């Protein structure tokens with residue numbers, strides 16, 4: 001079982017509103033891999049990620065994510081699947097009416113962490129991991145964009161996901177702050193979490209190594225050059 005891929009897509013077709021977006025997708029993600037998804041605007045990167053977290057149905061082919069068959073998965077299992085994924089978007093999506101600590105605590109409570117002391121120590125641990133140990137008391141609007149994205153990553157790793165899906169996580173950040181976010185994701189990856197990250201910033205690819213897949217012309221292909 002150790003060698004089983006976390007994600008396996010074989011000859012998968014993906015549509016949006018009956019419009020073909022990606023055809024005949026073959027894709028595998030293994031434990032601890034770092035994968036970039038690149039490609040021009042509107043070529044289907046986010047759409048592909050949506051099929052992985054069960055937001056969009058698969059039309060054709062075979063697709064499994066963390067052991068779930070994505071052709072037949074039931075709604076209640078989509079909720080369980082999402083608890084095993086960490087999801088990071090470009091717009092930070094923190095709850096603005098509560099502190100960083102309470103944003104994280106909200107997720108832990110919602111995912112069944114009953115003991116206050118356990119929640120407290122996990123929150124302290126993830127804040128330390130993302131270099132934000134002293135920011136728990138802050139409101140999201142008191143943080144910079146890069147700091148907010150660190151909190152979003154902290155939130156994504158609370159339940160030790162096997163996979164993080166990061167859709168343009170550096171899209172709203174300046175170059176240097178974006179580099180630091182990718183560095184952080186790479187550190188998380190070396191600890192065993194596989195990561196799929198979409199980006200338009202090709203400079204990142206040479207600096208931070210990863211497997212590269214490219215979307216274009218309704219295809220998703222592993223890229224040897226980009």
Ligand SMILES: Nc1ncnc2c1ncn2[C@@H]1O[C@H](COP(=O)(O)OP(=O)(O)OP(=O)(O)O)[C@@H](O)[C@H]1O
Nearest residue numbers: 016017021039040041042043044045046047048215
């Ligand atoms: N909810 C939707 N309904 C219908 N079509 C959609 C929907 N969402 C996306 N699309 C279409 O699917 C195609 C792929 O969009 P997608 O957002 O996956 O592209 P992308 O590669 O992630 O682009 P970007 O780099 O801009 O984020 C586009 O043509 C888009 O118009």
